[in-house]
Amino acid sequence: MTDRRLFTEEGSAQVVIDSLGADTDPRLRKILTSLIHHLHDFVKEVQLTEAEWDEGIDFLTRTGHTCNDVRQEFILLSDVLGVSMLVETINHRAFGHATEQTVLGPFHMVDSPPRELGDTIALDDGGEPCLVTGQVRSSDGTPLAGASVDVWQANAEGFYDVQQPGIQPELNLRGLFTADDEGKFWFRSIVPRYYPIPDDGPVGEFLATTGRHPNRPAHVHFIVTADGHEPVTTHLFVEGTPYIDSDVVFGVKESLIREFPVVDDPERAAALGLDNPFRTVHFDVTLLEAQSKEA
């Protein structure tokens, strides 16, 4: 009847893309163009029914309603769909021997307290004592004196301090260390336990419906920074922990798994201020020089 460009099944994505104004920011247009194509292709590929669309709308709505000041259910959804890890990976591709990144996670919500090398970050009892050692170097091998090493971890029951106010001491299992003149750091802690992500909301339902467990394998979080270098946000994973093959947020990288061998040496334990026997782990961190990604 006219040459109106109305909606058709075949041209559905293009009609929506054509509706974007001429002044739309070019980057936003690129993102939306891809998003709209994939959304429409998805609906067509699975021939989504109206009842399934209703369920999807309801799921997104309940996910939104579960978000509040202390809980971010959409990030959790992104995590369990592997999207967070993909964004992380794309934006921090490792180069050469640089330490690989992994997800930040939701528990770096308080500043770690500055501590001296050798201090313990375990402020209460319980858990297997552990000596953590390592060295921070530049990608050419140069030790990075004075590098900053921020660590935080769950306790032996799999909880972070902020999840158990009044039960764990404040700032338990957190520490901000400054590496020595050779870039070396060492501190005392306990071996963390694996733990479930919050699974009493829509994301938990999703996991249950798809037969997935909600657990993350045991790990210690690190953010390591040094002048003139790109910071790295990563985890140190405990070899042998349950769920190392099936992290619910897909955060495990082979290069980040370390053995935590047992040491039975009463004298060394006494010198370190640890109960005997104790466990040890060594985690060397290599940082890229700043801007070297541009090269």
Place this chain on the structure above:
Amino acid sequence: MTDRRLFTEEGSAQVVIDSLGADTDPRLRKILTSLIHHLHDFVKEVQLTEAEWDEGIDFLTRTGHTCNDVRQEFILLSDVLGVSMLVETINHRAFGHATEQTVLGPFHMVDSPPRELGDTIALDDGGEPCLVTGQVRSSDGTPLAGASVDVWQANAEGFYDVQQPGIQPELNLRGLFTADDEGKFWFRSIVPRYYPIPDDGPVGEFLATTGRHPNRPAHVHFIVTADGHEPVTTHLFVEGTPYIDSDVVFGVKESLIREFPVVDDPERAAALGLDNPFRTVHFDVTLLEAQSKEA
């Protein structure tokens, strides 16, 4: 080091799909497999930055927080991305001369009051008077005696009764009619105006950012049902209305646009109980026999 199947950029979607349990409902598995592939392909295609991911999470969260008992911002988002119309189209493909479907919209929230053929649905003053006529038939042309014709529309200012409680009379511009022995229906109304969808939330921001207006062209909603036939949910669009080429929810189909010609005939107006001059529109509706989609 091992044959663990850990996350990699290349195999990111497959790792997530492989995590779905063996007992996952096959239809759900199909939907999730497609969704996960498209989500990951989208992130890779645009090389989504962490800041953009943050913005996306924030947008979804605010969209969720905007949903309440009387507002569904995720449906609105689906609407302006053309997804609602695509789902509608896929699930109600027209066959032969059957009347095409379009979106239900959010304003069919109260039952239309049963009215007699010839009644007016305009319970207050204002607007151009209009006589609406039509006939309901089966796809072979047989008139469908006693077909049910449910209609609702905005007023001459572009508002539905439920948007203006206390301003418009209750159930204004709504009616449930029963077609006569020849499947014919007729009633009096006014010509509706185009109107904006709610644009004071995240979806409104999205439209503004992409240079899109928030308007729907003027239309009258219909749900027509008859024994032994598939119901049709559709609109009758006013030829010449603003935004007929750019419905913000992509609901316009060429076959649903009708002229609303002016009639200047004082005698006929008086006989009908309408002010002179008045407008008229004729909308024949053809229903598919039930199950004929299976053929």
